[in-house]
Amino acid sequence: GQSLEQPSEVTAVEGAIVQINCTYQTSGFYGLSWYQQHDGGAPTFLSYNALDGLEETGRFSSFLSRSDSYGYLLLQELQMKDSASYFCALSTSGTYKYIFGTGTRLKVLA
Amino acid sequence: KAGVTQTPRYLIKTRGQQVTLSCSPISGHRSVSWYQQTPGQGLQFLFEYFSETQRNKGNFPGRFSGRQFSNSRSEMNVSTLELGDSALYLCASSPLGGGNTEAFFGQGTRLTVV
Numbered sequence: 774g775q776s777l778e779q780p781s782e783v784t785a786v787e788g789a790i791v792q793i794n795c796t797y798q799t800s801g802f803y804g805l806s807w808y809q810q811h812d813g814g815a816p817t818f819l820s821y822n823a824l825d826g827l828e829e830t831g832r833f834s835s836f837l838s839r840s841d842s843y844g845y846l847l848l849q850e851l852q853m854k855d856s857a858s859y860f861c862a863l864s865t866s867g868t869y870k871y872i873f874g875t876g877t878r879l880k881v882l883a
Numbered sequence: 884k885a886g887v888t889q890t891p892r893y894l895i896k897t898r899g900q901q902v903t904l905s906c907s908p909i910s911g912h913r914s915v916s917w918y919q920q921t922p923g924q925g926l927q928f929l930f931e932y933f934s935e936t937q938r939n940k941g942n943f944p945g946r947f948s949g950r951q952f953s954n955s956r957s958e959m960n961v962s963t964l965e966l967g968d969s970a971l972y973l974c975a976s977s978p979l980g981g982g983n984t985e986a987f988f989g990q991g992t993r994l995t996v997v
Contacts (some may be wrong), residue, residue, distance in 0.1 A: 803981065808988075815887075815973065815988040816926070860926065869938045869980040870916065873926035 775799040777861050777874035784880045785851055793846045793877045795861035802863045805837050805844045806871070811857045819846070819859075848879070856881045885909065887976050887989035895995045901962040904992045906974035908955050912987070914980030915957040917949060920971040920991070929972075932957055933980050964996045 785791040804823035808816040822837035834847040861874040917929040928941040932951035949959040975986035
């Protein structure tokens with residue numbers, strides 16, 4: 774089957790850099806996506822890695838290594854508003870569904 | 884343009900009842916997916932519809948069903964509700980579906996079964 778594992782919680786201070794890891798088990802997938810969800814809110818798309826390597830979008834970067842079955846989301850210059858849950862997700866080839874990771878709750882401290 | 888709209892936002896039902904949730908996708912999006920979110924299980928895929936056809940289904944009992952209309956609006960139905968069905972139900976739309984496209988989520992329907 775397919776599964777994605779993430780740390781359950783990460784804590785960092787304002788202005789710092791934090792990395793949220795995602796390890797997965799699957800065979801054949803399009804790419805790895807990342808979503809952010811604030812308490813009581815809808816998940817919102819952050820980034821997508823179709824190929825190995827680093828994708829940068831402003832303060833957020835995401836990385837994928839298919840050979841290591843591993844990816845991460847890097848958040849720089851942390852702000853209080855970044856306190857939220859972060860999910861990695863992938864869709865296996867030939868399907869039309871996302872498999873979501875277990876989610877990481879990020880707490881940003883002043 | 885308007886985002887994904889889910890109604891109702893909150894719902895309280897009694898065990899054994901049935902419930903219907905609605906999702907209106909972003910205009911022009913033909914794929915609608917449904918997810919169940921609980922603290923213990925995270926986001927679990929229920930099913931995906933495209934042009935009124937179910938293309939994939941998750942590992943949920945037959946009490947969970949859905950459909951999509953010609954205008955891409957979708958409904959999901961849960962019959963014979965159980966306490967364990969209490970969850971946030973999210974729908975997501977995208978132009979064509981598939982994991983290589985961004986999914987746009989609605990605010991969800993918070994279902995409480997008592």
